[in-house]
Amino acid sequence: MMTQQKTCLDPVILNLWHPLGAIDEVAACIVVETVLLDESVSFAVDEDRKVFVWRSRTGLRPGDRFHQLAVDDLLPARSAYGYVWTSLGTPSDDIFPIPEYAEADRRKLNAATFGVNVSAPRAIENFLDMGHFPYVHTDILGVEPHTEVKEYDVEISVDRDEILATRCRFYQPMASIASDGGADVEYIYRVPHPYCSVLYKSSPLDETRMDVIAVFLQPLGEERIRAHMMLCVLDDTNADKIIKRFQQTIFGQDKPILENQFPKRLPLDPRAETPIRADKSAIAYRRWLSQKGLTYGVIPVAN
Amino acid sequence: MITLYDYELSGNCYKLRLLMSFLGVDHTVVPVDFYPGREHKADWFLKLNPLGQLPVLQDDDLLLRDAQAILVYLAAKYDTSDCWYPRDNPALLGEINQWLAFADGITGTASAARLHDALFYDFDIEAARAGAHRLFRILDEHLWFGEQEGRDWICSAAHPTVADIACFPYVMLSEEGGISRQDYPAIRRWCDRVKRIKGFIVMSGVFPAGPAKAA
Numbered sequence: 001m002m003t004q005q006k007t008c009l010d011p012v013i014l015n016l017w018h019p020l021g022a023i024d025e026v027a028a029c030i031v032v033e034t035v036l037l038d039e040s041v042s043f044a045v046d047e048d049r050k051v052f053v054w055r056s057r058t059g060l061r062p063g064d065r066f067h068q069l070a071v072d073d074l075l076p077a078r079s080a081y082g083y084v085w086t087s088l089g090t091p092s093d094d095i096f097p098i099p100e101y102a103e104a105d106r107r108k109l110n111a112a113t114f115g116v117n118v119s120a121p122r123a124i125e126n127f128l129d130m131g132h133f134p135y136v137h138t139d140i141l142g143v144e145p146h147t148e149v150k151e152y153d154v155e156i157s158v159d160r161d162e163i164l165a166t167r168c169r170f171y172q173p174m175a176s177i178a179s180d181g182g183a184d185v186e187y188i189y190r191v192p193h194p195y196c197s198v199l200y201k202s203s204p205l206d207e208t209r210m211d212v213i214a215v216f217l218q219p220l221g222e223e224r225i226r227a228h229m230m231l232c233v234l235d236d237t238n239a240d241k242i243i244k245r246f247q248q249t250i251f252g253q254d255k256p257i258l259e260n261q262f263p264k265r266l267p268l269d270p271r272a273e274t275p276i277r278a279d280k281s282a283i284a285y286r287r288w289l290s291q292k293g294l295t296y297g298v299i300p301v302a303n
Numbered sequence: 304m305i306t307l308y309d310y311e312l313s314g315n316c317y318k319l320r321l322l323m324s325f326l327g328v329d330h331t332v333v334p335v336d337f338y339p340g341r342e343h344k345a346d347w348f349l350k351l352n353p354l355g356q357l358p359v360l361q362d363d364d365l366l367l368r369d370a371q372a373i374l375v376y377l378a379a380k381y382d383t384s385d386c387w388y389p390r391d392n393p394a395l396l397g398e399i400n401q402w403l404a405f406a407d408g409i410t411g412t413a414s415a416a417r418l419h420d421a422l423f424y425d426f427d428i429e430a431a432r433a434g435a436h437r438l439f440r441i442l443d444e445h446l447w448f449g450e451q452e453g454r455d456w457i458c459s460a461a462h463p464t465v466a467d468i469a470c471f472p473y474v475m476l477s478e479e480g481g482i483s484r485q486d487y488p489a490i491r492r493w494c495d496r497v498k499r500i501k502g503f504i505v506m507s508g509v510f511p512a513g514p515a516k517a518a
Contacts, residue, residue, distance in 0.1 A: 025339050112339055115421045117481065226423075241336035248338075249311050252507025255421070259478060 008037035008219075010296035014089030016193060017076075019216040019228050021084055022110035023049060033062040035220045036088065037296070041075065043084050053077040053086035081230050082110055083216060096162070096192035100200075100212045101232050109240055111229040111247035118258040119297040120195040120217040120225050121266035121289060126258055127197050127215050128189055128281045130170050136253050139173050143182075146171035149278035156288055162192035163288055165281040176211060177246040178235045179204045186210075191285055194294055195219060205234045213247070222297050223264040227251070267299040305330035308351065308359040310337035314414060314472030315370040316358040317506040322374055322468050325502040328381050338422050371403040374465040386462045398458045399466045406469035408438050413473040416480025428481075435482045439490060442470065447489035455496055463500060471497050475509050 008014055018036055020043050026032050033042045033056055040056035044066035052068060053075040054060075060070055078085045080095045100106065116123060126132070130149050133142030152168040168187035175185045188200040188210070195217040200210040212232040217225045229247055267273060268290045275283050289298060305323070309316045309332045323330055335357060336342040344355045351359045352368040359366065360373045362380075367373050378388035389395055412434035418424040419431065446457070457466045475494055477484060484491055497503070498512035505511055 022339070110339065113423075115423060117420065241334055241340060241342070244336065244340075245311055245334050249507050252312050255479060256508055256510070 007039065008088070008296050010294060011089065012292050012294050013037065013194070013219070013296040015087065015091055016089075016195070017078060017080075017085045017087050017091050017095045018195070019083045019085050019218050020053065022113060022228065023051070023079060023082055023084060025110065025113075029066045031060055031062050031064045031066050034218070034226070036086065037219055038221050039088065041086065041088075043077070043086070045079075045084065049079065051077045051079045051084045053084065081214070081216070081232075082108055083228055083230070096196070096198075098198055098212060098214065098232070100210075105234065106212075106232050107235050107240070107243065109231045109244060111231050111244045112251065113226050113228045114251060114255070115220075116225050116227055116255060116258050117223065117264070118225060118261055119223050119265045120219045121285075121297050122261045122264065123215070123217055123225060123227060123258055124191065124195065124197050125266065125282045125285060126254060127199070128165065128191070128285065129279070130168060130187070131276075131278045132257070133170060133172070136257055137250055140250060141172050141175070142170065143173050151277075152280065154280045154284045156284055160192065162190055163281065163284050165189040165284075175201060176204055176233065176235075177238050177243055178233075189281060191281075191288070194289055194292065195225075195297075203234045205236070209234060219297060263299060265297055265299050268294075269299070269301045272299070304363070306333055306361045307331070308333045308335050308348070308357060308361075310335050310343075310357050312507055313337060313357050314476055314506070315410065317472045317509075318370045318468050319358055319360060319373055319377065320506070321471075321504060322377055322387065322465065324504045325387070325468075325500060326377065326381050327502065328377065371406060371465075371469055374403070374469055378465050386460070387465050387468075389460070389464075395458060395460060395464070399464050402457050402466035403469050405438065405442070406466070406473075409435065409470060409473045412438060413477045413480055413482055416482055417473070417476055418480075420480050432480065432482050435477060435480070439474070439477070439482070439484070439487050442474070443487040443490045446493045450489060450492070455493070457493075463497065467493075467497055472506070472509070479508060 020034050023045050026045055028047050031042050031044050042056045043053045045051050054071045076087045076091055134144050134147045150169055154165045156163055166188050172185045173182045186202045190198040198214040203209045203211050214230040216228040268286050307330050343357050359368050412431050415426045416431040419426045419428045456463045458464045495512055
């Protein structure tokens with residue numbers, strides 16, 4: 001009988017920064033509880049938007065008022081891209097950069113945080129895949145007969161320790177809520193973190209700039225995540241809720257696909273699943289995870 | 304003019320979009336940020352529906368809440384074929400209303416499980432799933448016996464009724480709450496028939512029927 005690992009023993013994953021929740025969606029100084037890597041953790045954001053994270057404890061329960069003095073063993077905590085981040089291990093100093101986030105004229109939103117019954121790596125792979133656009137996001141991100149995934153480039157950057165897929169192009173009937181019709185859209189994908197990916201796509205408003213859409217996945221367990229969807233887009237027309245609705249519609253279409261993946265954890269053995277040419281970025285992603293020696297949320301290559 | 308206060312990922316809102324598509328009824332949509340914004344609990348929305356629930360529909364001066372009630376209203380008023388809610392067939396109306404109440408039970412169980420898993424609602428997930436399986440078993444048997452008698456739909460008619468629309472969304476979205484439909488073959492066949500009704504539209508999480516199989 002297969003038993004599932006109850007706590008995470010993977011040092012790569014333990015030492016990473018992980019997102020916990022959108023800062024704008026929590027009341028100041030009120031304790032919020034969530035789960036990270038099968039452990040209960042709590043967090044709070046104070047009036048100055050400073051963030052605090054700790055392993056959940058009796059005596060400071062969700063909804064309670066937070067006092068910094070009440071917790072003597074805080075976990076590492078950061079505020080980045082509108083979210084609270086923490087680590088259960090010894091993290092690097094900084095979270096991966098997204099320079100566009102500093103541009104003042106962009107709309108920065110959490111489109112939603114959704115629970116999904118899937119492993120984080122399966123969800124990242126789906127995010128990288130363009131082949132499903134016409135079939136899953138019909139009339140929005142793709143439409144038949146425009147189904148071909150044209151040749152694109154993938155590199156694993158050693159300096160930055162991230163995957164970069166460039167020269168991705170796809171015909172999209174409605175690339176964003178700001179679109180006024182179909183267009184050939186250019187995509188750049190970055191995977192700067194095993195459980196996070198950042199997508200750049202042509203802005204319908206300004207041909208010299210790109211919209212940024214990121215998924216930050218919070219692993220609740222090996223086969224269950226909270227997906228935080230960060231938007232950092234150019235849009236001077238639509239209300240926040242309209243921009244969010246567009247992104248939620250797309251994510252809602254992906255959800256049943258993600259939850260029906262079998263096995264739920266991502267197999268890293270190159271022979272486990274047969275890729276096609278369009279899966280170049282997924283092949284690089286699996287190889288990158290293997291090279292890191294990742295074990296959590298994946299089925300490692302048997303020795 | 305009809306206005307629907309709507310959230311894309313709500314199965315209850317989808318029921319109304321679906322019926323209006325079947326009937327070819329025009330309407331405008333006012334998006335409500337149900338999640339994460341909880342706009343259905345905002346003051347302006349509570350004035351429309353003090354229960355703080357979606358959907359709400361406005362048709363000129365009439366303001367209605369509750370998906371099942373609105374299905375009845377729309378069909379009774381706009382269905383020129385008089386099939387979806389046949390006003391002159393008391394036995395069938397009784398049957399339809401019996402299954403509209405059953406649909407509310409599906410919302411209270413299968414939809415609750417989905418809200419727990421996807422939107423982190425603090426519900427008793429095991430109770431919600433067990434409740435949904437109990438209802439699905441009853442629906443599956445009902446549909447299976449119907450098929451033996453040559454009946455394709457939930458109620459005793461040669462055509463679908465609003466009962467089919469009311470039960471469809473949260474059955475179809477059940478896997479998002481960890482409720483598999485694997486053990487309910489008659490439900491799966493019925494879902495496929497609903498998807499083949501002329502004018503069928505999808506919502507996020509519901510896919511169109513595959514190409515019809517050759518006989």
